[in-house]
Amino acid sequence: MSEKLSDLEAQMHGLGARARDAATKLSHATPADRTKALQAMAQRLRAAGPLILAANEEDVARARENKQTAAFIDRLAVDQKRLEGMAAGIEQVASQPDPVGAVMAEWTRPNGLRMQRVRTPLGVIGMIFESRPNVAADASALALRAGNAIILRGGSDSLQSVNAIVAVLREALNESGLPGDAIQSVASADRAAVGMMLAGLSGTIDVIVPRGGKSLVGRVQEEARVPVFAHLEGVCHTYVHAGADPQKAIDITVNAKMRRVSICGATEKLLIDRAVLADLLPPIAQALESQGCELRGSEEVQAIWPMERATSEDWRTEYLAPILSIRAVENIDEAIAAIGHYGSHHTDAIITEDAAAADKFLNEVDSAIVMHNASTQFADGGEFGFGGEIGIATGKMHARGPVGAEQLTTFKYVVRGVGHTRP
Amino acid sequence: MSEKLSDLEAQMHGLGARARDAATKLSHATPADRTKALQAMAQRLRAAGPLILAANEEDVARARENKQTAAFIDRLAVDQKRLEGMAAGIEQVASQPDPVGAVMAEWTRPNGLRMQRVRTPLGVIGMIFESRPNVAADASALALRAGNAIILRGGSDSLQSVNAIVAVLREALNESGLPGDAIQSVASADRAAVGMMLAGLSGTIDVIVPRGGKSLVGRVQEEARVPVFAHLEGVCHTYVHAGADPQKAIDITVNAKMRRVSICGATEKLLIDRAVLADLLPPIAQALESQGCELRGSEEVQAIWPMERATSEDWRTEYLAPILSIRAVENIDEAIAAIGHYGSHHTDAIITEDAAAADKFLNEVDSAIVMHNASTQFADGGEFGFGGEIGIATGKMHARGPVGAEQLTTFKYVVRGVGHTRP
Numbered sequence: 001m002s003e004k005l006s007d008l009e010a011q012m013h014g015l016g017a018r019a020r021d022a023a024t025k026l027s028h029a030t031p032a033d034r035t036k037a038l039q040a041m042a043q044r045l046r047a048a049g050p051l052i053l054a055a056n057e058e059d060v061a062r063a064r065e066n067k068q069t070a071a072f073i074d075r076l077a078v079d080q081k082r083l084e085g086m087a088a089g090i091e092q093v094a095s096q097p098d099p100v101g102a103v104m105a106e107w108t109r110p111n112g113l114r115m116q117r118v119r120t121p122l123g124v125i126g127m128i129f130e131s132r133p134n135v136a137a138d139a140s141a142l143a144l145r146a147g148n149a150i151i152l153r154g155g156s157d158s159l160q161s162v163n164a165i166v167a168v169l170r171e172a173l174n175e176s177g178l179p180g181d182a183i184q185s186v187a188s189a190d191r192a193a194v195g196m197m198l199a200g201l202s203g204t205i206d207v208i209v210p211r212g213g214k215s216l217v218g219r220v221q222e223e224a225r226v227p228v229f230a231h232l233e234g235v236c237h238t239y240v241h242a243g244a245d246p247q248k249a250i251d252i253t254v255n256a257k258m259r260r261v262s263i264c265g266a267t268e269k270l271l272i273d274r275a276v277l278a279d280l281l282p283p284i285a286q287a288l289e290s291q292g293c294e295l296r297g298s299e300e301v302q303a304i305w306p307m308e309r310a311t312s313e314d315w316r317t318e319y320l321a322p323i324l325s326i327r328a329v330e331n332i333d334e335a336i337a338a339i340g341h342y343g344s345h346h347t348d349a350i351i352t353e354d355a356a357a358a359d360k361f362l363n364e365v366d367s368a369i370v371m372h373n374a375s376t377q378f379a380d381g382g383e384f385g386f387g388g389e390i391g392i393a394t395g396k397m398h399a400r401g402p403v404g405a406e407q408l409t410t411f412k413y414v415v416r417g418v419g420h421t422r423p
Numbered sequence: 424m425s426e427k428l429s430d431l432e433a434q435m436h437g438l439g440a441r442a443r444d445a446a447t448k449l450s451h452a453t454p455a456d457r458t459k460a461l462q463a464m465a466q467r468l469r470a471a472g473p474l475i476l477a478a479n480e481e482d483v484a485r486a487r488e489n490k491q492t493a494a495f496i497d498r499l500a501v502d503q504k505r506l507e508g509m510a511a512g513i514e515q516v517a518s519q520p521d522p523v524g525a526v527m528a529e530w531t532r533p534n535g536l537r538m539q540r541v542r543t544p545l546g547v548i549g550m551i552f553e554s555r556p557n558v559a560a561d562a563s564a565l566a567l568r569a570g571n572a573i574i575l576r577g578g579s580d581s582l583q584s585v586n587a588i589v590a591v592l593r594e595a596l597n598e599s600g601l602p603g604d605a606i607q608s609v610a611s612a613d614r615a616a617v618g619m620m621l622a623g624l625s626g627t628i629d630v631i632v633p634r635g636g637k638s639l640v641g642r643v644q645e646e647a648r649v650p651v652f653a654h655l656e657g658v659c660h661t662y663v664h665a666g667a668d669p670q671k672a673i674d675i676t677v678n679a680k681m682r683r684v685s686i687c688g689a690t691e692k693l694l695i696d697r698a699v700l701a702d703l704l705p706p707i708a709q710a711l712e713s714q715g716c717e718l719r720g721s722e723e724v725q726a727i728w729p730m731e732r733a734t735s736e737d738w739r740t741e742y743l744a745p746i747l748s749i750r751a752v753e754n755i756d757e758a759i760a761a762i763g764h765y766g767s768h769h770t771d772a773i774i775t776e777d778a779a780a781a782d783k784f785l786n787e788v789d790s791a792i793v794m795h796n797a798s799t800q801f802a803d804g805g806e807f808g809f810g811g812e813i814g815i816a817t818g819k820m821h822a823r824g825p826v827g828a829e830q831l832t833t834f835k836y837v838v839r840g841v842g843h844t845r846p
């Protein structure tokens with residue numbers, strides 16, 4: 001093992017141990033302590049605007065030198081408006097109920113033992129993200145709301161920006177009497193640091209949350225030895241049932257696909273009941289094309305509206321672009337089967353006025369979020385009222401759907417007796 | 424790759440695919456369907472007594488030939504009483520509320536979207552256990568109560584018994600109109616089958632539950648690529664605080680250690696506040712020794728009551744035997760720190776009449792179960808009112824403490840709109 005790797009290991013394990021200590025202290029703080037610290041974080045972020053913008057300018061200048069794309073630089077850049085967005089986001093999280101200490105259930109046993117299931121913080125969150133510096137502020141706020149410490153590892157391109165933001169947030173914690181080490185960022189740009197985080201830093205990291213492209217998330221899911229809250233992709237379906245209201249079918253489909261094509265909740269596949277295909281495909285296709293959407297369809301769909309032929313690859317592809325593939329289904333059972341087969345268990349919607357069909361769809365589709373007469377673009381922690389989200393999970397364990405503060409908790413059983421011994 | 428391994432792989436993957444199909448069908452069944460099937464399972468188990476006892480006799484005869492220990496044969500043997508215990512256990516689970524479909528939370532957003540978080544089955548449980556055949560019946564019942572399919576892999580010594588029990592349970596499912604493949608056992612005694620289960624059988628297994636000794640659980644935790652609900656060991660502490668009622672301290676400590684020394688909730692370490700050490704150690708030590716408990720202590724403890732000196736190993740050891748190590752602590756903070764350092768986050772108890780000290784302990788000790796004035800031997804799903812348990816988990820993810828039917832569920836978000844598009 002090289003000397004350099006040993007240094008990095010020592011550095012990373014020190015960081016993990018400090019995070020664990022900070023998490024223990026945080027878990028003993030009160031909800032009011034955490035709210036005060038969150039408010040201080042927002043205030044300090046605003047006050048430190050010039051400092052953060054200057055650090056970000058360095059990152060942006062280097063990205064330009066490295067000939068990064070305009071889209072990349074747009075994700076990286078922080079201006080006054082985005083800075084205010086971060087501060088307001090933290091205030092929004094501060095105004096959310098604190099989940100820690102909530103009694104989730106309580107009951108008394110026939111022998112008089114009193115039982116409670118009580119929410120507790122998860123511990124230490126490892127956040128691995130790419131170029132958007134605002135993730136550092138958003139994720140730190142949600143972690144803190146639930147009494148957790150966080151270790152942030154952004155892309156090397158945003159290192160100056162993330163370090164500046166983290167320094168400000170740590171000052172706010174210290175000022176509020178909470179441990180600054182509850183928020184730390186990995187100083188090294190060495191990719192080996194990510195591998196150490198995925199191995200859990202000797203048991204100090206409780207969960208990894210990756211935010212970024214499919215290759216990052218895929219690597220994390222493949223290599224992590226600790227639990228991961230993530231979705232690899234959002235192959236979201238909108239299903240127009242025979243009982244759909246035509247105008248709702250048009251409006252929802254267009255919004256679900258085109259409002260923002262690059263988010264994980266954007267619809268990528270449209271299923272239409274064969275019985276209404278000839279009636280509903282033309283107005284839906286026309287509305288989508290008028291907004292610049294490229295359509296790809298099965299032969300049956302092509303026969304009604306001219307478009308590219310969808311390949312077998314298309315049915316599984318998350319485009320994150322203004323492209324939609326369309327197929328007809330015989331009935332709701334075929335639609336549910338297609339979603340189970342080709343979807344990614346993220347978010348899927350049915351458009352119908354038929355209550356029994358809606359209930360069947362909502363019951364039988366095994367996705368994190370199932371919707372009736374609503375756009376899949378609502379798949380978002382803010383839209384759910386969670387005061388933001390650290391990510392969206394498609395796994396079945398622990399957290400599923402938008403991951404807000406409440407999903408960053410675990411629980412323990414508190415048992416109160418009066419001298420109870422077990423017979 | 425050998426022909427044999429290929430055969431086994433094909434067999435195991437077929438089993439996984441059938442389990443997944445059965446799980447999908449089960450998740451669409453009603454709570455009443457599942458209750459009916461559970462009742463049929465209990466009835467059929469009773470009716471098939473002679474068959475199961477005969478199969479078990481074969482296993483027991485082979486174990487005797489193989490010169491297994493008496494304790495091993497006792498765990499393996501099924502008599503009429505144990506068979507009745509299995510049937511009654513299934514009926515107990517049948518009488519528990521069905522967790523599937525329960526609305527865990529619901530709220531309406533300012534835009535009128537109606538949100539629900541609804542319990543759904545986890546999917547397919549992989550159960551890996553050792554010689555006790557009753558685990559097959561207990562675990563199948565809990566899995567089914569929560570709408571899950573289960574794949575059972577018992578020790579090779581109990582193969583005939585487990586196969587006989589599973590055959591009967593499958594008949595009951597078929598008779599009730601539910602898929603028999605919801606309960607399957609691995610026919611092969613090849614250890615490679617376990618490795619395939621730990622790899623998740625191509626995504627068909629959602630969670631692995633190991634039941635057995637530390638080496639089995641350790642292997643599963645080390646190798647599994649899917650989530651595991653387990654505890655490696657129960658290094659449970661009882662802490663006698665300065666404010667303890669002396670009689671409760673004696674009664675609870677003796678029960679916590681000696682009621683059954685071989686269960687994971689048995690107390691292994693006793694901490695006593697220094698202020699009451701001279702007063703309380705003698706009566707507690709005397710009561711324990713009178714029941715045949717060997718004591719090991721720190722120097723300070725030895726000075727008050729003669730016993731073996733505890734080594735540094737002792738503080739971390741789960742004896743599962745009539746042995747207890749005892750040390751003094753200066754105060755509650757030192758007790759909490761010792762439990763965090765040496766414990767296994769399973770079950771820890773404080774004995775005190777001081778309500779503030781109790782609250783501090785219950786709040787700050789980070790274990791799956793924390794207790795006040797009660798014996799750690801209550802760490803058991805049945806004692807919690809869960810109608811049994813498939814195991815006890817010490818991880819922080821998803822399930823923690825006793826794992827009953829409710830813990831074998833996940834959830835999804837159901838969103839109802841009336842044509843909602845996202846602005």
